[in-house]
Amino acid sequence: MKTDNKNKEFMANLKLFNEQIATMISNAGKILKKSDDKKEEAMNYAMVTFLKNYSQGFEVNMDNFKTVIHLYFISICNGFGIADNQMLRIGTGLYSPTNLINHSCEPSAMVIFNGKRQFIVSCRDIEPDEEITISYVDNGIKERLIRSQYLIDQYYFNCSCIRCLKQIQENTDKSELQLSQNLSEDLEQLNLQALQLEQEGQFKVSLDILLSLLETVKQGCYISQIQKEIYERITYLAVQLKDYKTASVFQNQLVDLCEILYLQKDHLPHPLMAMHYYQQGKLMSQRKKYDESVLALQKASSLISDYYGIKSKIDGKMIDEKLVNEVNENLLANIQLQQNKKNKSKDNQL
Ligand SMILES: [Zn+2]
Known part of the structure; x- marks a missing residue:
């Protein structure tokens, strides 16, 4: 009997809660011109918090509902990723x-x-x-x-x-x-298919789909961010397949595009560029293109120092020092080798 009463009370409170929150969010939505998605998100969040707290003896009243919603808005507006x-x-x-x-x-x-x-x-x-x-x-x-x-x-x-x-x-x-930020329906289908295959570990098929998707996107009117995302995914898949040639080609295209998007005169580029340069340096070293690798690794390292300071030692955490040393040694060895060849051919001419 006691449980029954508690259940009834709970259901009544829940109903009241639903109505009050729905009105509150709908009003907030009207004022803030929020999308339906966001309202639903706020509603779900409030519901989960409410139920969690209710089971711990949380008193169900309007003030508490308001607190939940208030905290929700604070976290979505003020949170840092x-x-x-x-x-x-x-x-x-x-x-x-x-x-x-x-x-x-x-x-x-x-x-x-x-x-x-x-x-x-x-x-x-x-x-x-x-x-x-x-x-x-x-x-x-x-x-x-x-x-x-x-x-x-x-x-x-x-x-x-x-x-x-x-x-x-x-x-x-x-x-x-005229530019679209979303893929057309059929392209989105292809995109989802590629994602699904990637999750199943079928990297090669996924990569092929993305390559054809990229061609269509390049010819269409899409915002650059879509192209950027596809480059990132192609590079990732190619690395999984140990196809470093393809990976480096697309990483280079990604860096070129990001330089257009993020580089501005007299401004430090976005710190994310450091990771793009680092990845470029790694791939170039895989392909034994040590001069290009050194250049990219230097760009990554200098950007990290610009943001974190030279003494922060954080580039040690971000950049594998062993790799940098190896690339430098290989580059020096290559230069030495070419010098020797030149000297030899000179000797032969003499
Ligand atoms: Zn603005």
Whole structure:
């Protein structure tokens, strides 16, 4: 009997909770122009937290619902994606007071991590009294409309930074509207098929599909980020297949594209570029192209020092020193060999 009552009470509270949260989120959604996806996400999150807490004697009342929703919005608006030494995302963290730093699509600083420790590092000269800004969006996205939509969806504001204003003035939106950020339905099918095969370990078939997909994407009107993603996946698959020639060809194309997207005069490029250069250096050494390998490894190492400082020793964590030494030794040996050949042919001529 007691359990029955508790059940009834629980169901009644749950119903009330559902209604209240639905109204609250729907109102918030109207104000914030949030998408349906986001509302559902907020709803699910609130539900899970509610149920988890309820089972531990969490009192069901409006204040608690509000707290759940409030915390949810704080975490999605203020959380920083934490990256590991290989620039892979490993989690989300709340950092204060850096969560107060405003956004710009042309930021004056970048966010980097060493473990869980966060650093804000300038990526260009900052004038006295000039506001320090970071980018909440991948600033390699050239298209204003795409950056802008992301910022509205994720952070609920319309960006009016220098870069966006300049693009509005230049009236680039019209041409951007012709670009698609999603693959057409049939191409998306191909893409999913490639992903599925990759997960099943069928790297060769997956790679072939991506190669044909890339050709179609190159001829179509898509944002550069799609091409960038395909390059990354092709390189990954080729490395799995130990096909270093293909891997290096596409890694080079990836680096070329990223240099167009991320390199800006008098600015340090995005720290992610260090990983692209490092990967390029590794692949070039696999192909015994030691001069190109040294160049790429130097670029990676110097970018890491620029961000973390020479004394941080973090490039030791990011870059395999043994590899760098090997490449340097091989390069020297090659130069020596060529010198010897030259000398020999000179001797023969004499
Ligand atoms: Zn902007």
